[in-house]
Amino acid sequence: MRIVVCVKHVPDLMADRRLGEDGRVARDGGDGTLNELDENAVEAALVLAEEHDAEVVALTMGPDDAEDAVRRALQMGADRAVHVLDDALAGTDVFGTARVLAAAVRRIAEDGPVDLVMTGMASLDALTSMLPAALAAELDLPQLTLAAGVDVADGAVRVRRDLDHATEVLRAPLPALVSVTDQANEPRYPAFAGIMAARKKPVDTVDLADLGIDPATVGTGGARTQVLSAAERPPRTDRVLITDEGDAGVRLAEYLVEHKLV
Amino acid sequence: MTTPAEADVLVLIDHADDGTLRPQVRELLTLGRAIGTVHGVWVTGAGATPPPAALEEVGGHGAPVVHVLDTGSVHPRLTPVVAEALAGLVGPATRAVLVSSSFENKEVAARLGVLTGAGTMVDVTAVEVGPDRLVVDKQVFAATWTSRCTVRTPLAVLGVKPHAVEAEATSADPAVAVTHEVEVSATARAVEVVERTERAPSDRPDLGAAQVVVVGGRGTEGDFSLLDELADVLGGAVGATRVATDEGWIDKDAQIGQTGVTVAPRLYIGAGVSGAVHHRGGMQASGTIVAINTDADAPIFEIADLGIVGDLREVVPRAIAELRRLRG
Structure with missing residues (x-):
């Protein structure tokens, strides 16, 4: 049995994430990481592989530092990695990525x-969560998405998933x-041994x-949509921090009334 | 782009298993009218049809016709099935397909994008009908940024967030249902729905669309009764952090965060919520943020408009009493 697990290198959630002047995710921060939800995918793949x-x-697909993402997967226990690296890929949309x-x-x-x-169910940068479905469509594979649990037996895969309004088993x-x-x-x-072993994995x-x-x-030329402009949400002003001295409940109610929130 | 009279818009009609419309459908139909002639699309299986109340609502919001796509013995909730059924209705005059931006419908949008070659965007907060193309605002980075984009293809597939427009009724005539039998691919049929349990709808507003959201975290220690009461006073919905859902204090569908529900209400009140980065990713676009926490160093205070260092068991009951008193 062979499992391919797709991983993505993304800007660290804790870092200052922003869009560049071209409207694309700025990836020059230098503090990228393996997309956390892809770690769940790697873990699920490794558990199935052990069984x-x-x-x-x-x-992975991405610029030079995307290799950090597959390296992390190798440290966790993946056997080998493939990195699609090409300057022409800059600005590729979800459909190009899926192809x-x-x-x-x-x-x-x-x-x-x-x-x-x-x-993973989504990347924690763009978070559109469209890639898994688009990739399944490109590969013409049955898709079982948003799995909270996954088992393989008798040549079939079974997942449990929680949706907005329902719970399903597929x-x-x-x-x-x-x-x-x-x-x-x-x-x-x-583990340390895993980190050492990963250095020798291809x-x-x-x-x-x-x-x-x-x-x-x-790339940007093949994208079906074009970013015209991007703006950060303005910072919050007039922020207030109080310590409860028995009156905070009343002050909260007054604040809501004053700001026409009730 | 052609003028609205010559442009068709398909709107996917989200509904519960019993045929009750999801509230956002009215907004999508209203938005669709600004782009062209609206057609409702109702994907169903095994001969089930939309109830009369649903046809009245859909017709009332501007879609004279609802195309009922019957997938027969194939489960109509599977997103590849929905996408293939919708793709079969797309014609040369179709300018846009509108769906809600739920996790399931983002998959429908993605697959429809692959099937039709359409420019596809999700988490859309506003749509402007330009002279020759659609201009769309969408949220990025958990709504801390907004980007404005154009769709370069003749057909646009858009996943739209709640409150992109205000729903507006336009007609008193119910929609006419036209049933089509739909065949889907062998790959779409290969997935079997072994079990499906739909949760009963709540009396409270839908979490993702509510204008007031009251959220409990670890600091509730499992007791959500005060938060339920505050939400009822404010006419809001109740949400929770991952800790609270993992502990089983409240249903998983109440989880707010990057992998749960994303909320952007006018008013967010977090009680006993520390504000971990994954939770903030699901709520930091809220209009006004109020936080109550005993820990003055809780990260949520970094983004709160009103921060209260205190015990929610002291603060919340007094706030409820004062709100009731102020209202008389």
Whole structure:
């Protein structure tokens, strides 16, 4: 069995995240990290791999420092990694990303069939959560998204998921695509031995030519939408901090009335 | 872009399993009228049809026709099934497909984008109909930024947040239901819904759309009764932090945060909420933020308009009493 887990390098949540002048996510902060929800995907892949003796391949697309994301996955226990790196990819939208990742998954499948493709439910930078569904569509795989729990048995995958209005259990035959939420597990912290072992694990760097993708169809030029402008929410002013001396409840009520919030 | 008279807009009609409309549908229909001629789309299975009350509401908000897409024995809630059904209705005159920006419908939007080649955006907060294209505002970075974008393709697929427009009724005529039987791909059919349990609707406003949200965290120690009471006084919804949902103090669907519900009400009141980064990601776009916490160093005070260092068990009952007194 072979599992491909897609990971993304994102600006650290605690850092000052911003959009650049071109309206794209500024990735020059230098304090990026593996998208936390992808850690849940890596963890889920590793648990399934331990149960089913599978190979786990970490896959990422992005500039040079995106290798940090696959390196983290390797430290956690993934066996090898593929990094799609090409200058023409800057500014690629979710549909271009899905096409590139699908081509990379098919390339990995040349070594032997891929049974599961796993992702986090969203990246914590753009957070559109469209990629898993778009990737499943590109790969023509059954999709089982937003999994809070995932099991594989008898050639089928089964997930439990909590939606806005309902709880569901879904089942589909392999191969399939699964996206996981942060409810799915507690990602392991890489042990020292894992960090050392990861240094020797192979990272295969491929470009668009290797994947047979025309550079003109990706990047900013291939995007179906265009950012015109971007603005940060203005900072809050007139903020008040009080300590309760028995009167804070009354002051809260007065504040709400004064600011016409009731 | 053609003039509205020549442009068709498809609006996905979200509904509970019993056929009750989700409230945001009225806003989507109202928004659709600014873009062109609105067609409701109701995806269903096994011969189920929209109830008369739903057809009245949809017609009343400007869609004379509801296309009932019957997927037969295939489960109509699966997002690839919904996307394929919708794609079958898209024609040369279709300018926009509007869906709510829920996690499920973002998947519908993504798949529809792949199937149709349409420019697709989710978390949309405003739509402007330009002379030749749509201009869309969307939230990024958990709503700490807003970006303005244009759709470069003739068809736009948009996932729209609550309150992008005010719902406005326009007609007294119910919509006419036109049923189409829909075939979906073998891949879409391959997913089986083994179990599905829909939660009963609450009397309180929907968390994601409520204008007032009262939130409890670890500091409640599991007792949400004061927060329920405050929410009722303010006509608001009750939400929670991940700690509170993980502890089982309240249902998982009440979790506010980057992986739960994102809220941006006029008024957010957090009681016993520390303001961890993942929680802030789901609420920091709120209009006014009030925080009550015994820990003066709680990070939520960094973004609170009114911060109260104190015990919620002291502060909240007095606030409730004073609000009742002020209102007479």
